[in-house]
Amino acid sequence: MCLSMTIGRVSKLWAAAISAMFASALVGGAAAASRPFAHARTLTADSNADDESEWWWYLLIPVLSGIVGWATNVLALKMTFYPIEFFPSFMSWSQIPGQPVSYFLLAGWQGIIPSKADKMAQIMTELITTSLIDIQETFEKLNPAKMAAELREGVEPAIARVIEDVAMAEMRSAWIATPPHVKQEINAAAAEHIEEFVVGFVKEMQVNIYEVFDIVGMNVRLARERKDKIVHMFQVVGAQEFTFIERSGIYFGFLFGCVQAAVYAFYKAPWVLPAFGFAVGWMTNYLALLLIFKPVRPRRVGCFSVHGAFMRRQSEVAETFSDVLVRVFINADNIWDEIQHGAKKEKFDHLLREYTASFVNKTVGVSQLLLGAMVGEEGYKRITARIVDGVVKEFGGFLPYGYQYSDQAMGIQETLKIKLRALPPEQFEGVLHPAFEEDEIKLILVGGVLGLAVGLLQEYVMFAS
Numbered sequence: 001m002c003l004s005m006t007i008g009r010v011s012k013l014w015a016a017a018i019s020a021m022f023a024s025a026l027v028g029g030a031a032a033a034s035r036p037f038a039h040a041r042t043l044t045a046d047s048n049a050d051d052e053s054e055w056w057w058y059l060l061i062p063v064l065s066g067i068v069g070w071a072t073n074v075l076a077l078k079m080t081f082y083p084i085e086f087f088p089s090f091m092s093w094s095q096i097p098g099q100p101v102s103y104f105l106l107a108g109w110q111g112i113i114p115s116k117a118d119k120m121a122q123i124m125t126e127l128i129t130t131s132l133i134d135i136q137e138t139f140e141k142l143n144p145a146k147m148a149a150e151l152r153e154g155v156e157p158a159i160a161r162v163i164e165d166v167a168m169a170e171m172r173s174a175w176i177a178t179p180p181h182v183k184q185e186i187n188a189a190a191a192e193h194i195e196e197f198v199v200g201f202v203k204e205m206q207v208n209i210y211e212v213f214d215i216v217g218m219n220v221r222l223a224r225e226r227k228d229k230i231v232h233m234f235q236v237v238g239a240q241e242f243t244f245i246e247r248s249g250i251y252f253g254f255l256f257g258c259v260q261a262a263v264y265a266f267y268k269a270p271w272v273l274p275a276f277g278f279a280v281g282w283m284t285n286y287l288a289l290l291l292i293f294k295p296v297r298p299r300r301v302g303c304f305s306v307h308g309a310f311m312r313r314q315s316e317v318a319e320t321f322s323d324v325l326v327r328v329f330i331n332a333d334n335i336w337d338e339i340q341h342g343a344k345k346e347k348f349d350h351l352l353r354e355y356t357a358s359f360v361n362k363t364v365g366v367s368q369l370l371l372g373a374m375v376g377e378e379g380y381k382r383i384t385a386r387i388v389d390g391v392v393k394e395f396g397g398f399l400p401y402g403y404q405y406s407d408q409a410m411g412i413q414e415t416l417k418i419k420l421r422a423l424p425p426e427q428f429e430g431v432l433h434p435a436f437e438e439d440e441i442k443l444i445l446v447g448g449v450l451g452l453a454v455g456l457l458q459e460y461v462m463f464a465s
Contacts, residue, residue, distance in 0.1 A: 098116060136209050233324045321416070
């Protein structure tokens, strides 16, 4: 009889423990999962001998609190980055602009970073343009002659197509009758001016780069279109810090669990489990975020030097951040695409057209009179306009031939790396901290609320009896 009662009590204890652990996993491992064993003491409260044998349950409380601290931190990080788009999508109409939540609070969620991609791109660009690189200085690193040499392979066939289109439109019969070798000579004569054309245009761009290029607009547009890329950028740059956040939940959760075990051993009020659950979730998230960035500069605390986990990796982060930033955002492909199709595309189009028309008139020179006599003044203007239209149309096709050289010559990645390493710590903090700074309280609250939920579940549902 005693043996069956003992077995029954033990099975109840294990069932309570396993049920509590399952509940913790079900809600993302939120805080307070460490209390079922202490609460289970009521199952054997009728025996002083049993009470004395249960001391070892308290040893498990810090362990499970550590697991809960880890789980809440992991969940907070997941909610920082995911989902990329608002979920559920059918409720996206209710999302507060620039916020991860809905007007109805629990109606959906979008990762904090994706929801603020525009703002983070603006913050990042402000740091870049005010402290790291000068756009005009960067463009002036392009050697116009070398750029012309790189583009020649694409420009020659483009010029031939422009001549073909203009001749067929303005003097179709004569052009059809022109022998092939004569056409080749005409194309070759035009090709002799390629270097002069490109050199002059690159110089125009270097002088007027701020008029035709909007780096803020480019980065904001790219961030909006490629939210997954900006998430990836923060994940790569802060990989070690995010691992620290996850693991620190174990350490801090364990310490809080020790305090919880001591308190619950002497005081079993119904608010203890929920309160400690909230505290574990809140404090593990708070301390993890705090210790990533603080202190900004090394400080001596006794025999130890204390420095923010992210801050002490400045040299390493500078290399990683510059590499990812150039690959995803500030490279020749994206820069020229923004110039041609971005917010200032009309100014660029005007610059290209004005320069091309001026170059054509200058290049034709005295032949302009002869050509004007052949086709008339209006005909000459029409031909010039067609040439300009043709160059504008072909421009985006031959420009990629210069991307590789542009990236090498501008040296954006190397410049960023050097400047980032030289940044004062207070400014360097802005590389990663914007991902959390404005919404730190949300991440901290997530841990607290989940911990509270598990504490309430244990106190009033699982162990109500």
